[in-house]
Amino acid sequence: NMAEGAETFSLREVLVAFTACVSEQREVRVDPYLAGWKGLVRFLNCLGTIFSFISKDAVTKIEIIENYRNSDQREKYLTVQSMVEYELANGLVDLQKRSDSGCRTLLRLHRALHWLQMFLEGLRTGKDNSKTSVICSETYNASLANYHPWIIRKAAGVAFCAxxxxxxxxxxxxxxxxxxAVAMLGDALPYICEVYKITEELYAQHKLLDLP
Ligand code: 1PX
Known part of the structure; x- marks a missing residue:
C-alpha cells in the first residue's frame, strides 16, 4: 500500500541498517542485512506496482533466510560467516542445481547489493538533470543483468522507464x-561497500560465487 507510512518513511533509516551489519570481528550480521533489504523493498513498492515483480522476488529471498533465522538452527544463521560454515560443513549447499540454501539465496541479494552500490553512487554523483532511468539501466547492465535471462532484463528495462x-x-x-539526500548517500555508501566487499571475499574464498 503506497499511502501507508509514506510520511514517516525515510531512506535514511533503511541505509542505517547497513551500517549495523559489520561486527567487530568483521562478520556480516544477517538480521540488519535483511532489515536493510526489507526497507529497500518498502521503498521500491512506493515507486509503483510496475516494480512488483522485482520486490516479490526480493521478498521471497528475504523470507527464505528469515525462516532459517526462525528455525532451530537460528544461531547458525547469525552471520553470513557462520551460515557459510554451517551449510558447507553439513552438505546443505547444492553445487549442481538450484536449491533453497541460505548460501545461494543470499548470493542473489549479494549480487543485487552490487547493483545498489553502483546505482547509489551514480545517483550521488549524477548531474541535477540526469535521468534516474539511465543511471539505473547502466548500472543494472553492468552488474545484475549478467545473471538474468533475456525476459527479466527486458521487463526490468521497461520498469526503469517509470x-x-x-x-x-x-x-x-x-x-x-x-x-x-546526496550527502546522506555519501555517508551510507562506505558501509554498503564494506558489507559487499566482506561477503564477496568470503564467497570467493569458499568458491561459492557461481552457486546455481
Ligand atoms: C535509493 C535507491 C533505493 C532503490 C531501492 C531499490 C531496491 C531494489 C531491490 C531489488 C532487489 C532485487 C533482487 C533480485 C534478486 C535476483 O537477481 N533474482 C533473480 C534470480 O533469482 P533466482 O532465484 O531465479 O536465481 C530473479 O530472476 C529476479 C527476478 C526479478 C527481477 C530483478 C530485476 C532487478 C532489477 C534491480 C533494479 C531495481 C530497480 C529499482 C529502481 C530504483
Missing part, C-alpha cells in the same frame, strides 16, 4: 532536500 528524474527521486527518498 523512474522519475534524479531530483524527484532524491526527494522521494524523504531525507530532506536533494542536497541532503
Amino acid at each position: 523512474l522519475p528524474t534524479r531530483n524527484t527521486f532524491l526527494e522521494t527518498m524523504n531525507v530532506g532536500t536533494a542536497e541532503e
